[in-house]
Amino acid sequence: MSxxxxxxxxxxxxxxxxxxxxxxxIERFVSLKANKIVPAKLLDEAIMVSRNGxxxxxxxxxxxxxxxxxxxxxxxxxxxxxxxxxTSEDLRANLEGAGRQAAAKLQRYLGALATIASAAPxxxxxxxxxxxxxxxxxxxGDGMGIVPGGGNPAQLAHGISIALYNTAFGLIIAIxxxxxxxYFRARVDEYLLAMEVSTERFARHLLSVRKP
Numbered sequence: 001m002s003x004x005x006x007x008x009x010x011x012x013x014x015x016x017x018x019x020x021x022x023x024x025x026i027e028r029f030v031s032l033k034a035n036k037i038v039p040a041k042l043l044d045e046a047i048m049v050s051r052n053g054x055x056x057x058x059x060x061x062x063x064x065x066x067x068x069x070x071x072x073x074x075x076x077x078x079x080x081x082x083x084x085x086x087t088s089e090d091l092r093a094n095l096e097g098a099g100r101q102a103a104a105k106l107q108r109y110l111g112a113l114a115t116i117a118s119a120a121p122x123x124x125x126x127x128x129x130x131x132x133x134x135x136x137x138x139x140x141g142d143g144m145g146i147v148p149g150g151g152n153p154a155q156l157a158h159g160i161s162i163a164l165y166n167t168a169f170g171l172i173i174a175i176x177x178x179x180x181x182x183y184f185r186a187r188v189d190e191y192l193l194a195m196e197v198s199t200e201r202f203a204r205h206l207l208s209v210r211k212p
Contacts, residue, residue, distance in 0.1 A: 124170020131163025
């Protein structure tokens with residue numbers, strides 16, 4: 001608390017960024033669990049229940065609520081429940097639309113986390129610059145120079161070190177935020193690839209099932 005009070009008001013936006021960034025990291029860790037996105041055996045189970053035809057609405061609803069991949073696969077079932085004569089183009093268009101919605105959910109809040117990683121160092125630098133302006137302004141006399149005998153080098157050095165707290169705090173926030181952002185991006189890309197492969201396999205299965 002003494003460091004925060006010494007650093008002045010510019011550190012408060014950094015504290016807000018730190019709290020918000022931590023909340024986003026925790027939320028993404030909870031939301032991007034594999035069993036909520038692409039359960040291991042879900043595709044095989046969906047194929048198994050539809051070997052003899054498109055299942056009814058109850059099964060489709062249960063599949064949709066299972067996971068994010070389940071919601072995409074359920075779109076394929078709904079396509080043929082709504083129109084048994086739907087073409088392969090209709091099926092793939094609906095699956096692609098559901099896939100884009102799933103991708104948007106996977107990428108939720110990642111932009112905010114990237115913004116924090118980019119903005120935190122700048123906010124820290126701004127706080128340091130403001131602190132330096134105040135320090136040198138307090139050292140200035142009525143003229144253009146320093147008041148003779150009025151400048152204390154030790155106090156000046158201490159003031160500069162306090163002003164640098166903002167930059168240090170900004171980097172402390174930005175570095176973990178950047179690391180987690182890259183980690184989550186890699187995880188999302190992995191999930192999207194798995195969903196794309198699963199959806200393509202499921203589409204081929206549905207088209208073979210609906211053939212007379």
